[in-house]
Amino acid sequence: MTLEGKQLIGSETLTAQGNSFQAVDPATGDSLEPTFTTAGQAEVSRATELARAAFDHYRETGLEARAGFLETIADKIEGIGDELIERGMAESGLPRARLEGERGRTCGQLRMFARVVRAGEWLDVRVDPALPDRQPMPRVDLRQRHVALGPVAVFGASNFPLAFSVAGGDTASALAAGCPVVVKGHPAHPGTSELVGRAIQSAVAECRLPEGVFSLLQGTGNELGQALVTDTDIKAVGFTGSRGGGTALARLAQDRPEPIPVYAEMSSINPVFLLPEALNHRAAELGEAFIGSLNMGAGQFCTNPGLVIAVEGQGLDTFLSAAAEAVKASGTQTMLTPGIQQAYDQAVAALTSSGKATEVARGQSSEAPNQCRSGLFVAKGQDFLADETLQQEVFGATSLVIACTDQAEVKRVAEHLEGQLTATLHMDDADTETARQLLPTLERRAGRVMANGWPTGVEVCDAMVHGGPYPATTDSRTTSVGSAAIHRFLRPVCYQNLPQALLPDALRDDNPASLSRLVDGKREH
Amino acid sequence: MTLEGKQLIGSETLTAQGNSFQAVDPATGDSLEPTFTTAGQAEVSRATELARAAFDHYRETGLEARAGFLETIADKIEGIGDELIERGMAESGLPRARLEGERGRTCGQLRMFARVVRAGEWLDVRVDPALPDRQPMPRVDLRQRHVALGPVAVFGASNFPLAFSVAGGDTASALAAGCPVVVKGHPAHPGTSELVGRAIQSAVAECRLPEGVFSLLQGTGNELGQALVTDTDIKAVGFTGSRGGGTALARLAQDRPEPIPVYAEMSSINPVFLLPEALNHRAAELGEAFIGSLNMGAGQFCTNPGLVIAVEGQGLDTFLSAAAEAVKASGTQTMLTPGIQQAYDQAVAALTSSGKATEVARGQSSEAPNQCRSGLFVAKGQDFLADETLQQEVFGATSLVIACTDQAEVKRVAEHLEGQLTATLHMDDADTETARQLLPTLERRAGRVMANGWPTGVEVCDAMVHGGPYPATTDSRTTSVGSAAIHRFLRPVCYQNLPQALLPDALRDDNPASLSRLVDGKREH
Structure with missing residues (x-):
């Protein structure tokens, strides 16, 4: 064609008759x-x-x-x-x-x-x-x-x-x-x-x-x-x-x-909570899997895991080390447009110069056009609570890890979050009570709450919610x-005493499409 | 108490500690x-x-x-x-x-x-x-x-x-x-x-x-x-x-x-369409019933019939005569507040001085405080189409009848209407095709479409819609x-791979409340 x-x-x-334009191949910079x-x-x-x-x-x-x-x-x-x-x-x-x-x-x-x-x-x-x-x-x-x-x-x-x-x-x-x-x-x-x-x-x-x-x-x-x-x-x-x-x-x-x-x-930064027992048992594995999710599609997903929250300690250190190694091993990826790539570099630079976030690792660099270089940063829970700019979405493969002093601070960080598309719990069975404490907050903050997975990957099915409170969407x-x-894209209309000849098929007495209907308060199939 | x-x-x-105030009995003007x-x-x-x-x-x-x-x-x-x-x-x-x-x-x-x-x-x-x-x-x-x-x-x-x-x-x-x-x-x-x-x-x-x-x-x-x-x-x-x-x-x-x-x-003026055959057969009866609905609660209903639309001719003349007699026989009724009564008088005065609406009849008057005096006005279809102010709601027992040159003008008036809570058809069997022509317009304009009734009276049930496109409501x-x-007041939340121990009862495998559920695309009861 x-x-x-x-x-x-x-x-x-x-x-x-308006402005003319051409598509650009971001991998080469050539016009198409x-x-x-x-x-x-x-x-x-x-x-x-x-x-x-x-x-x-x-x-x-x-x-x-x-x-x-x-x-x-x-x-x-x-x-x-x-x-x-x-x-x-x-x-x-x-x-x-x-x-x-x-x-x-x-x-x-x-x-x-x-x-x-x-x-x-x-x-x-x-x-x-x-x-x-x-x-x-x-x-x-x-x-x-x-x-x-x-x-x-x-x-x-x-x-x-x-x-x-x-x-x-x-x-x-x-x-x-x-x-x-x-x-x-x-x-x-x-x-x-x-x-x-x-x-x-x-x-x-x-x-x-x-x-x-x-x-x-x-x-x-x-x-x-x-x-x-x-x-x-x-x-x-x-x-x-x-x-x-x-x-x-x-x-x-x-x-x-x-x-x-x-x-x-x-807009969503898709917080991921690492609960203590999960961190105790598989911190390195989690760190590596995290960067796999972060790098998917050069991080250009609405559900990219832009924020990780955990209590500081040896488990988190192990997680960070594994994640840092994975970031350092990450090659660059072509971003969608030159504009998105420039915005990404600016957002990472803002994080670097915030004085609150510390760079843990960056991915490999490249001279090719419009490349995304992965990034991993860490900040303290108290700084995250005090500085709204740390919640701003970085569209691309950079994430911020929040190190909290204790689980109570984790809960405060969760309550402080803006509306999100997703919230993730990494947990073992022994974390169930800790997770239960966080769950009401996450339900209020996110459209999808998940355990032991990564937010990238949005199944198209009946039970999916790809939505959430503002600013994840304008309509939760x-x-x-x-x-x-x-x-x-629907609204209800009520028909009162309309003759059968004028009623839409779905409402006629003979129910030609055999639709499920709520009749006089009872469900009929 | x-x-x-x-x-x-x-x-x-x-x-x-704010401003003090007292309720006022509008029937007497006394503070309570x-x-x-x-x-x-x-x-x-x-x-x-x-x-x-x-x-x-x-x-x-x-x-x-x-x-x-x-x-x-x-x-x-x-x-x-x-x-x-x-x-x-x-x-x-x-x-x-x-x-x-x-x-x-x-x-x-x-x-x-x-x-x-x-x-x-x-x-x-x-x-x-x-x-x-x-x-x-x-x-x-x-x-x-x-x-x-x-x-x-x-x-x-x-x-x-x-x-x-x-x-x-x-x-x-x-x-x-x-x-x-x-x-x-x-x-x-x-x-x-x-x-x-x-x-x-x-x-x-x-x-x-x-x-x-x-x-x-x-x-x-x-x-x-x-x-x-x-x-x-x-x-x-x-x-x-x-x-x-x-x-x-x-x-x-x-x-x-x-x-x-x-x-x-x-805000809704609840248009009522009088179709030709219905007018031919029962114009006087409709005129009298209309004023009964108009006067209910001194017209202080969201669903008060504030607009009647019909093709001019003998049927409409008979309808107007009967309605005028009923209006003239209407005693005053106490309105809810002095402010509502003043706004009503101002709105009726604006209609009178519009130059487009002609007074057909007014109800009886009274020296008692805060009384609503019923009113009936008539205007031409072409004037209604040209003057947005004729669509403004008069909160109280006053209605405007729009006399159209033909059924095509009726349709144009219907298309010209703002969003409404209700739209009403008075029709005989022989009006079915005329009604069918209007129906798509009314479905787009109103939350409830009815035949051969009056919009006052809003049943509390499963099928009711008390709503409609703006400005009837802010959310159709x-x-x-x-x-x-x-x-x-609800929003969806999705739970992904959550352990049974953390799932809300409604989502647990054992479905303790025996709720109807859509499981893998199939309805289970």
Whole structure:
């Protein structure tokens, strides 16, 4: 397929008039063909008008038709073949195995949502039949289902050019809910975005859906995203990226004449607690495994373990020695973009000059462009409690170990943490009571609490929560990964005494899709 | 019980040092004993600190214990006896039957949430067991449940001194979810609030719960509410009241260092569509019934029918004649507060002087204090489409009828509407196709769509939606009435590979409460 560098708006491909830009191969610094241009207000308006026009039809597609559409998108993405992997590698600097795995995850995610759509639990059907003889007042017939919010703006993320981008979790869950989607592609991988966008465009046509169900807008700068979030036809936003970016979008959305929800997944340092008995028995092993997780994808994961907390002593010393050796042995890795690499170096320099954090080890260095050199630092618990800057996320393969005087200080550090995507306990059976003391704090602070693992690796399943209190996300009440993500794009509607002929299928007496329903307070299957 | 005019903070009763105030009987204009004082920052901090201290314990109370607590509150409210009804009548000007009904609704609502808590569906338990042999990568053990958000600030509403006040729907659903509650009582009915607050305080003690589970702060002015919403220990807000008030609270909450959700139920004019065949067959009957709904509670309902839309012609003329007769026969009714009565007169005067709305009829007048004189106005469809001020809510028994040239203009008026709590269709069988054309618009615009009824009257049940797109509420994704309101105060947490000894009961392998769970994608009961 020849990349065209165009906007995909409904069934059309258009050339926008804004700034031109090209992707850069971060491993070489070379620009990649073709040249893209930046969409402006005209393209935003055209895409959102088409989305609005498609909405009433698309949100009422049957469960089978909608599920089939999601599966067709997955098939079409797989159908692109190796071109997608190669373009993704060139635009991101990520290795082949990672992108192949990410493609599998992306298509698996679409197929999971197809299963979720078919099962229909997301409709949350409730029926309270009329009680005409009830005293002192009769009850009318009341039925509830969930409907889609409206067209959704999705912002592609740089760090997962497939799984959190054009056909990523936000798009898949919004389409599953019945929302048309307008994607703002990330300018770091416009070619990858175009390939995937054309796959979705082709699936829309093949499934004979209204063209406005999907559009892809490309561009650099902040104006495009701002125009999208403030467009009156957009009813919700999905975003994965920086705290600054997510917070700005949330504020824009709140300041609209009609405020809309923003699901921004932003910032997390993913604290890892090493409990005493675990440290006693396997400190060196933990230290080595820790750096394995830290270095994954050059640390460019939302769930990268950026903070380790333990009581000082011989166990922690052993852990630090093993971790330091592993860091020193770490080769450099290409980061996603020159901007991300510069921000990483600046954040590590700020840590070095903080006066509170001490460098334990750095990885190998390299003269190649845009390289991430791993780093390990240590600070005292009391300094962490006194200095908010030590909680700032370093996006990349650098982590800070907090040495506490005792378990009570560990607990204070836990309470002091901002909201997180994850919190991890490394523990032995003999640590159970210590873990039990920490658990209520971790539940309040994080969306996912784990034992004896590492936070990198986010399974796409029903039980996953990839979310958490602010600033991990702008909305702790949901998740951006896993089947529950569909609920972000739904709202309940109640139907009172509506004739059967006007009720949506899900609410009709004959329940044609055999949905699970809560009828008069009792669950019926 | 002797009213003390004090703050109820945890188990204590305290006198605050702020402005003093007394309730006013709106029917007479007389002040009512005792004098209350306004809580300040010290009282807010004390209440929220106690709430924070109570949170980890309260949110893990067992289902039976928590349900029993809600039922004990209901019992204690009933135990107050007639003193509650008489104080409520004096402070609100509402008649006895209305307050007795509201007490029944309030206690019924608490008992409904007890049933919901016991059933446990709100936990939304999901279990994805480990798959150690899965290729290419094993799956870890992942389990999800919902946990309470944290302490909730609830603002009592003036128009339902029991059902939307201290022990109203927001408090009941937040307590059901496991959130401690700090209520800001409405200054129009501080005595009613104190009686109910003491009932909850007594239930907390009887159920041996931490005292911080409930506090009641009283006062006038905006500072108290602002201090509560910006308090770092408060994690969500429930509010029923004006659009200005709700919007201001939402903005305050968004501007916090840690933004929090605000569930404000604010403003709705509840459009009623009279379809052609219904008008042909029963215009006079509809006109009379409409005024019955309009006059209920002096129109001081969120669901008051403030807008009627129909195609002009003989049917609409007959409807208007019958409605006009009913309005002229309407006696005045006492409004809740002098401020509400003044705002009502100003809003009716603005309609009169708009140049777009024509007065059809006014109700009888009266020299008694704080009276609501019913009003009926008519305007043209094209004028409604051109003038946003005609959409402004008139809080009280005045409604505007929009006469459209044809059904296409009716549809344009429907599309032009802001978000609403309700939308109503009066229709005969022969109107089914006309209704079908309007339905998608109404689903996008309102939380509850009904046929052949009137929007006043909001059943407390599983299927109810008392919510809707902005400005009906600040969050269309939920409801403030009915069992689904519990979801407002919950967030998901995922547990990965946690030992059984640390898992919450709901997630343990042995499922001690026999909860419904989604296990490996399949529903188990």
